[in-house]
Amino acid sequence: MGIEKRVKEAYSNNKSFVLASGIYLLSALVDYTSTYYGISINKIQEINPICEKTMEYFGVVGGLLAPKIFFSLVALGAARYIDLKHKEDKTLLRAEYFLYPSALLTSLVGLSWIVDNYFLSSNVF
16 A cells, blocks of 8 residues: 555545644634734733743744644653544544633633733724
């Protein structure tokens, strides 16, 4: 069996997990870029103590990116474990039940300073 056929088969057997994982990773990217942007224009400070420490050692880019990658891998690994247990009929939980809310919350937290700074604190309303 060729690699292309294996990839297509793996994707067709895991479409919902792949979609939820992609949305979660997109939200992590939104969080990272909005946080980096806010720090770079001196509008916000990072309040996550893990990111603060890693930023001291690796700078802003690496200090924000390293924990984000690590925690994303942990979240996706746990979600994949749940997904496999669900497929074995050992749990009623589905990985999507965790990934979609996590994606929403991650995006909201990452974008909250932008909403506050550019929409709520302005004289627009």
